[in-house]
Amino acid sequence: MQRTERLFALAEYLRGRRTGVTAETLAERFGVTVRTIYRDLDALRAAAMPVAAERGRGGGYALDRSYSLPPVNFTAREAALIVALGRFAIDMRLMPFSDTLESALDKVRAALSTSAQRELLTRLKELAFLGVPALPAKKTVREAIERAWFEQQPVRITYVDSNYLETTRDVRIMSVIMDRHETRIDAVELDKDERRPFRLDRITHAEVLRTAP
Template sequence: MNRTDRLYALVEELRAAAPGRRSARRLAEHFGVSVRTVERDLRALQEAGLPIWSEPGRTGGYTIDARATLPPLGLTVDEALAVAIGLGTLGASPFRDAARSAARKVTAVLAEDDARRTARLAARVLLLEAGGRAPAPVALAGALTGGRVVRMRYRDATGTETDRTVEPLGYVGKGEDWYLVAWCRLRDGVRAFRGDRVLAVEETDEVAPPRVVRTEELDIPHGVLRPVLGD
C-alpha cells in the first residue's frame, strides 16, 4: 500500500472506530508499518485540516470526527506542480499566508515519491519580480471574506496619506500588484487601492451592504481583466 492509499485508509479506520480510539501501535500493526510512520501520517492528516486528535494514557489513542473524510485529490505530478506554482505567485498578495497553508496541505496528501518529485520540479521554476516593494497586508484578505466595512490608512501615488472607510468588493491582481476594489465612502464611489500602499487596516463590526461593481468603473490601466476561475 502506498502512502496516499494509507492516508485514506487511516481516515476510514478512525471513522469506523469513532467515537472510540485507536492507538498508534494498533494502527501500525494493522497497516504493516512502524509506529513512527503512522504518527508521521497522522500529523500530515492533521496539518491537512482533518479533525484528528489524540488522548494520552493507557486507554488513549487517536480519534476523529466521524463525519470527516478525506476527499480524493488524485493530483498528478503535473497538476501538483501547477498548484505549487500558482500558490507561489501569491507571495506578495494578501492571500500569501493562506497560500502557504494550502501548499502544505497539498503536499501532505501526495504520495512520498510524487511529493519529492514535485518539490524538485518546483525548485526549477523561478518568479521574476521587481523586488523592493512591500507586500499587501494580509489583513486585506479578511476584508473580503469577512464581509465587513474596513478602515485603512492609504498613501496614494503622490505620497499623500488619507484615512479611508471602504466596503470591500473584490480584488484585481497584476503580477506583484494587488488592488483592493472597494466602495470608498470618502470619494463616494468605487476605487482600486494598491495593496503595497495600504499602511494600516482595521476591520469593523459593520456589515458591508451589497453592491455590484462593473469593470468599467475600475481605473486600472493596461491589460484585460479575467476571472480567476475562467477557462
Template sequence: MNRTARLYALVEELRAAAPRPVTVAALAARFEVSARTVQRDLQALMETGVPVRATTGRGGGWSIDPAMTLPPVRFTADEASALVAALAAADASAPYAGAARTAAQKIAASMTGPATVAAQELAARIVTLPARTAQPVRAAVERALTDGTVLRLSYADAAGRESERVVEPAGLLTADGKWYLIAWCRTRRAGRGFRLDRITAATPTAEQAPPHDLAALLAGSSAADAARPTALAPLATAP
C-alpha cells in the same frame, strides 16, 4: 521512507482507521520508527492544518476527520511544477498567502510518485524578495473581504499624501505584480482601487457592507477590461 512520504502515509493510515483512533505505539510499529518520531510527525501535521487530534483515556489515540482531508492527488510532473510556480507567485504580500501556504502543505502531503519529486526539485530553485505589505494590513483586508464588512483605511497615494478612508470592499485586482483592493469609497462616494502596499493601516469593523458588483466599480477605469483569471474559472463556477 523519507519524512515527507511518512507524513503522507500517516495521514492515510489515520484516514483508513477513521473514526477509530490509532495509538502512537501502533503507528511507530507500523512505520518502524520511534514513538517520539511519530509524536513529532503528528505535531507537524497539526501545525500545517491537517485535522488530526489526540484523545486520552482508555481506547484513546490519534484520529483524523476524513471529511477534512484530501485523498491521494495524482498530479503529473508538469502539473506539480505549475502548482509550485503559482504558489511561489503568491508570496507573503499576496492576500490569503498564509492560507495558501497551509493549503500547499496539505496538497504536498497528498501527492504521490514523480509529481512529488518534480515539485520538490522546482521548489528548491525558486527564491523571492521579502514582502512589503504589512501582515496586519493584509489580515484586515482578508477578513473584510471574507466577512463582507466595512473597512477603515489609512492610505498613501503615489505622491505620498495620506488620507483616511472608509470603504466597502468588493474584490481584489492583480496587475503587474501588484495587488489592489477594489471597493466603494464612502469618503469619495465612488469606486476606488487601493494598492495593498500603500495601505499604511487597516481596521476591520463589525458593520456589514452592502454588496457591490466588481465589474461596475471598475467600469470607466483603466482596469475596465479586467477579467477573471482562467485558472479560477472552475472554482467560480463550481456548485
C-alpha cells in the same frame, strides 16, 4: 475527450462547485450537446453519484449538499503546477493573502504519497517564473484586507496618496487586482458611495469593521 474521461471530468467539475449549474453551461464547458450531458448525468447517478436538479434562481445540477466528498488526490504533476504557481505569487508579492496560500500549499504537498512528493521536488526544480515583484505591504494590512474581503466586511484603512497626504477611509472591497508592480484593491468608499482603486503598498493601517448581523 472520450466518454469515460468526460464522466470523470464532469464529476470533478461538480465536486468543485456545490451550487447549481445548468445543463446548457455543462454542455458548453465540455463541448457536447445538452442531450449528451443529460445522458452523462444519468450515468453519474447510476454510479451512485448524488446529482440533483435544483430549481429557481441559481439552480441547475449540483451534488446533494449532504454528500461527503472524499479527499482530493493530486498527481505529482498537478501538485507541481499548483505549488509552483503559488510560490511564484508569494515570491512576486502578488497575493495579499500569502499566509493562507502557504497553508493551502502545505496541504497540497501533504496530500501526496512519499514517492509523489519526491517527484514534486524534482519537477519544481525544473519550473521557473520570472517577473518584477510587486511593492511590499505590511503583514497586518494584508491580514486585515484578506479577512475583510473573504468575510465581506467593511474595512477602515489609513491611506497615503501620491501627494503623501494621509487620510482614513471606510471602504468595502469589491475586488483585488494584481499585476507585476503593484497590488490594488478596488473598493467603494462608504460615506461617498464612490468606487476607486487603492494601492496595497500605500495602506499603512487596516482594521476590519464588523457590521450588524
